[in-house]
Amino acid sequence: EVQLVESGGGLVKPGGSLRLSCIGSGFTFSSYSMNWVRQAPGKGLEWVSSISRGSDYIYYADSMKGRFTISRDNAKNSLYLQLNSLRADDTAVYYCARGLNDIVHDAFDIWGQGTMVTVSS
Amino acid sequence: EIVLTQSPATLSLSPGESATLSCRASQNVNRYLAWYQQKPGQAPRLVIYDASNRATGIPARFSGSGSGTDFTLTISSLEPEDFAVYYCKQRGEWPATFGGGTKVEI
Secondary structure, eight states, X not given: OOXXXXXXXXXXXXXXXEEEEEXXXXXXXXXXXXXXXXXXXXSOEEEEEEEOTTSOOEEEOGGGTTTEEEEEEGGGTEEXXXXXXXXXXXXXXXEEEEESSSSSSOOEEEEOOOEEEEEOO | OOOEEEEOSXXXXXXXXXXXXXXXESSOOTTOEEEEEEOTTSOOEXXXXXXXXXXXXXXXXXXXXXXXXXXXXXXXXXXXXXXXXXXXXXXXXXXXXXXXXEEEEO
């Protein structure tokens, strides 16, 4: 079964840091671009970041540039998102999602169940 | 960035009826538009990609059309499991952007 499983969410104080992880299984992880999307409570979807298969191409939403860092380890079938300088408006469910094909800017065909990040003092 | 405007915000329909959802882009995105379905407490699910291609496992009652700036998702005969929120997303330009969503409710 093709699957993505996120972990690493939790409660963090403003200004704090957190590292999210996403492990893929049931497919050749290194053959696909990977992405992070978030959803604040009761709100819509917001694209966060994308990374190409070999990490050659990386993109961020402007509001996250300089604070968030996406990375991947294909040997471990893993995707990461380092969250720094967190703010209250970063509170959201963070989803990892697989790109449909091998290009970095693509539709997202497989999604994880999400991990909740709460930024509060 | 490209802004996607979805309408209507809410669509109230009954099972068996047809649903037509609209997504309008502020700039040309060619056919690089996808539709996602999200049910409460669940992750989104890809329904349509590149304007008119059904994703794996999506029933034929779902169809997508459009190009440039105007796109439509049609659900020909609503089944109970189709009631959800639908989002459009463009990949015509960075950054990728999502529309605000259309809730299809009973």
